[in-house]
Amino acid sequence: MMFKRAEGVELQIPRAAVGAIFDECDRYDVDETGGRILGTYKGGDRRLGITVSGVIEPGPNAQRSQTYFKQDGEYQESVFRRVEDHVPEIEHLGNWHTHHVNGLRHLSGGDIETYFRTVNRPTHNTDFFYALLVTERVPGKSGLQRYIFKNYLMRRNDDNVYEIPASAVTLVDAPLVWPASEESVPRKVKTRSAEAVPTMDLVHDQDVVSQFFPKVKMLKSAELGIYWRGTLRTADGADLEVVVLRDSDAPHGCAVTLRNAPDVLEPVTKALAKEVFPNARSALVAAERACNAQLLATATSAKKKRGRLWMF
Ligand SMILES: [Zn+2]
Numbered sequence: 001m002m003f004k005r006a007e008g009v010e011l012q013i014p015r016a017a018v019g020a021i022f023d024e025c026d027r028y029d030v031d032e033t034g035g036r037i038l039g040t041y042k043g044g045d046r047r048l049g050i051t052v053s054g055v056i057e058p059g060p061n062a063q064r065s066q067t068y069f070k071q072d073g074e075y076q077e078s079v080f081r082r083v084e085d086h087v088p089e090i091e092h093l094g095n096w097h098t099h100h101v102n103g104l105r106h107l108s109g110g111d112i113e114t115y116f117r118t119v120n121r122p123t124h125n126t127d128f129f130y131a132l133l134v135t136e137r138v139p140g141k142s143g144l145q146r147y148i149f150k151n152y153l154m155r156r157n158d159d160n161v162y163e164i165p166a167s168a169v170t171l172v173d174a175p176l177v178w179p180a181s182e183e184s185v186p187r188k189v190k191t192r193s194a195e196a197v198p199t200m201d202l203v204h205d206q207d208v209v210s211q212f213f214p215k216v217k218m219l220k221s222a223e224l225g226i227y228w229r230g231t232l233r234t235a236d237g238a239d240l241e242v243v244v245l246r247d248s249d250a251p252h253g254c255a256v257t258l259r260n261a262p263d264v265l266e267p268v269t270k271a272l273a274k275e276v277f278p279n280a281r282s283a284l285v286a287a288e289r290a291c292n293a294q295l296l297a298t299a300t301s302a303k304k305k306r307g308r309l310w311m312f
Pocket of ligand 1: 098099107108111
């Protein structure tokens, strides 16, 4: 893979963010590690100014080996929501990870594949994905000189991987929105994010929903909190309207409602109304299966009365 030089891109990174990343590299000097990068941006295609303002750590359930690293998405999502409560303009700019443990001095094919998939997802908020890669530890150096890192950019609908030249990167002295210091973030952020950690399954849930129910979108409103709305296709080829509401309190149970369903699906609508599911994907799968079983039963058993064919 050839890396193209990114033109017209300016990147600002607070020294505190680089410090937080290097500290994390020190903690895992055998296995790959990484995290999410938060910040804001200006411009778009021709000129793009990226300003980093935070780094979310990998989280308590991250998985690591020398060549593999998977972040704890639930934890990171909960931190992101807390930061967003206080800094509404914050964006998830991209990810950072390290290769200083495996000697690969650039992004791997797997990294690139993953980032392309992410940036081209319809639900991805920005038209780019920024990746910071720590490439090596510098023997005998300390402070912000102890590691070398590279900066990459992927763009939506673009097969190139761009490397941001060192001349376009400026280190600045600016406070971070995360990791939080005691002074910079209200106390409730710390206590609430700790509580939210074990129950937040949102990132993974949305991944599965968008893959298997592409016409169901995740939405957010002040009144309802997070919910999903859209259509799923039943076995008879009809598009059925569904809404999944997610309880705002842990353990975030999900309820699914069929809207404007045909009369034949009335038993399913009623039965679903009594159920609570652990997440949106299981609510949608249950609704789809129950509808299909009911449609099939109705079509094939005009004569004999059959019992309930589906269960949740
Ligand atoms: Zn990698």
